[in-house]
Amino acid sequence: MLFERREHTTKEISTSSLPDIIFLLLVFFMVVTVMKTFDAPQIDMPYATKVEKLENRRNTTFLWATKDGFTVLDDIQFPDLNSGENAALFQKKMAYKKQQNPQTIVSLKADSQTKMELISNIHSLLKDDKVQAYKVSYSALRKSSE
Amino acid sequence: MIKFKRRPPVEINSSSMADIAFLLLIFFLVTTTISMDEGINIVLPAGESTTKVRESDLTKIIVDNDGGAIFQPPGAAKTLLTVNELHRIKSLTEGQLIQNKQMIFSVDVTNKSEYSNYVKVLDYLKQGNAKKIAIVN
Numbered sequence: 001m002l003f004e005r006r007e008h009t010t011k012e013i014s015t016s017s018l019p020d021i022i023f024l025l026l027v028f029f030m031v032v033t034v035m036k037t038f039d040a041p042q043i044d045m046p047y048a049t050k051v052e053k054l055e056n057r058r059n060t061t062f063l064w065a066t067k068d069g070f071t072v073l074d075d076i077q078f079p080d081l082n083s084g085e086n087a088a089l090f091q092k093k094m095a096y097k098k099q100q101n102p103q104t105i106v107s108l109k110a111d112s113q114t115k116m117e118l119i120s121n122i123h124s125l126l127k128d129d130k131v132q133a134y135k136v137s138y139s140a141l142r143k144s145s146e
Numbered sequence: 147m148i149k150f151k152r153r154p155p156v157e158i159n160s161s162s163m164a165d166i167a168f169l170l171l172i173f174f175l176v177t178t179t180i181s182m183d184e185g186i187n188i189v190l191p192a193g194e195s196t197t198k199v200r201e202s203d204l205t206k207i208i209v210d211n212d213g214g215a216i217f218q219p220p221g222a223a224k225t226l227l228t229v230n231e232l233h234r235i236k237s238l239t240e241g242q243l244i245q246n247k248q249m250i251f252s253v254d255v256t257n258k259s260e261y262s263n264y265v266k267v268l269d270y271l272k273q274g275n276a277k278k279i280a281i282v283n
Contacts, residue, residue, distance in 0.1 A: 015164070018164045019160070022168055029171065029174035029178055032178060033177060033178045046261065046262040046266070048266075048268075048269040050186065051184040051185055051186060052186070052187050053183070053184050054183040054184065060183065065261075107185060108185075112260060112261060112262035113260050113261070114261040115258060115261070116255045116256065116258070116259045116261060116264055117258070119261055120255075120257065123190055127190040127191065127192065132192070133190075134189050134191075136188050137183075137187045138185050138186045138265055139183060139185040140265055141184075142184055
């Protein structure tokens with residue numbers, strides 16, 4: 001008599017594609033990770049409750065204002081925006097940015113102790129006919145509602 | 147007769163590949179900070195344009211050098227607020243908006259005042275649902 005032998009199949013889940021999945025995730029995180037924190041002036045931003053997220057980082061121009069009265073735009077330091085030369089260069093830079101991207105939003109990262117004189121100065125330079133950058137976001141850290 | 151030895155096929159063991167990838171994955175998972183920029187959005191008035199506003203639609207908020215504020219609703223007594231009382235702007239704003247939905251809140255900050263006070267006032271105005279905020283330069 002002939003006994004038929006059953007074929008033994010191994011009941012294992014194939015893990016051969018596991019590295020592929022993991023690599024896919026790895027590549028994703030490698031791409032979205034920003035390792036380099038860019039050099040920025042030392043500022044303590046104010047806190048606020050009603051903060052809104054910036055819609056698009058591409059449309060955002062970051063502007064820094066320190067408590068010492070320094071303004072930084074695109075790695076260019078403006079020690080005094082009251083001086084005609086600095087103000088002209090600032091406006092030229094901003095106007096170029098606005099021209100390149102009309103959707104530009106200026107994210108103002110100012111120190112809590114910055115004097116309003118500087119902020120007012122920035123306002124008037126931004127809304128000047130040469131620049132016309134009207135959308136401003138006062139960067140603030142979120143705090144829970146009081 | 148020459149016997150050929152059967153050599154096993156040369157393979158690099160890739161079973162640890164997943165472990166290495168996991169290790170890297172966890173590293174990136176931990177170090178990733180998705181940066182979020184948040185702030186109080188405002189639109190500056192265009193150029194030197196001036197718009198006439200009815201006095202009855204305008205509430206003035208004046209912030210002084212020390213961070214205190216004066217809340218001046220139209221046709222009503224002004225309220226003096228110290229730095230610690232700024233939070234009252236929220237309820238005062240809500241009160242004004244109940245009376246007049248078209249109310250414009252103008253914020254006037256002295257040059258020597260600190261930026262944080264200005265942001266605080268704007269924040270409380272926004273918390274009080276003020277939609278029309280004017281900034282006096």
